[in-house]
Amino acid sequence: MEKYVPDIYQKSIYTIDYDKLVNSGIKCLLIDLDNTLVPSNTIIVNDKLRKFINKLQKKFKIIIFSNAFNKRVKKIADELGVDYQAFACKPWAYGFNKIKRKYRYKEGEIAIIGDQLQTDVYGGNKAGIVTILVNPLSTGDAFFTKINRYIEKRKMNKLYRKGMFTKGRYYE
Numbered sequence: 202m203e204k205y206v207p208d209i210y211q212k213s214i215y216t217i218d219y220d221k222l223v224n225s226g227i228k229c230l231l232i233d234l235d236n237t238l239v240p241s242n243t244i245i246v247n248d249k250l251r252k253f254i255n256k257l258q259k260k261f262k263i264i265i266f267s268n269a270f271n272k273r274v275k276k277i278a279d280e281l282g283v284d285y286q287a288f289a290c291k292p293w294a295y296g297f298n299k300i301k302r303k304y305r306y307k308e309g310e311i312a313i314i315g316d317q318l319q320t321d322v323y324g325g326n327k328a329g330i331v332t333i334l335v336n337p338l339s340t341g342d343a344f345f346t347k348i349n350r351y352i353e354k355r356k357m358n359k360l361y362r363k364g365m366f367t368k369g370r371y372y373e
């Protein structure tokens with residue numbers, strides 16, 4: 202169950218203490234797309250996000266790391282001017298290994314930010330990188346995500362009963 206507990210838990214990408222991440226040695230951020238960067242099923246990048254990612258790029262290598270298919274991920278990555286890995290197959294090792302091989306960061310230099318326990322947190326913890334959970338931007342989820350949410354709810358309840366994680370109690 203420890204693999205389901207994020208290292209950091211924040212409201213959104215905007216409330217994370219990025220300086221603290223820099224100081225702890227993080228150089229590369231893998232950021233989930235749907236419901237982390239933008240609400241799922243939208244391809245619109247707003248000004249706030251554009252400026253924010255621009256600033257973040259001065260501190261980190263930013264890679265959109267998504268299970269979604271290439272076309273949608275590429276469109277948003279191109280608009281933001283960042284790298285991407287589509288069809289990342291989270292929580293499996295496939296995408297994480299690809300990133301490690303391609304960019305040559307050490308495990309301790311990579312963090313993943315995402316809105317799902319099942320894919321982003323569990324996958325990231327298994328890959329040995331820092332995991333950051335944020336709240337989903339919208340309640341609309343893709344079909345497979347709906348199934349994941351059901352499992353996630355049960356996982357969260359179990360973690361709560363074990364005193365390992367409480368929804369809404371943020372920490373750094």
Ligand SMILES: [Mg+2]
Pocket residue numbers: 233234235236237315316317
């Ligand atoms: Mg997501």
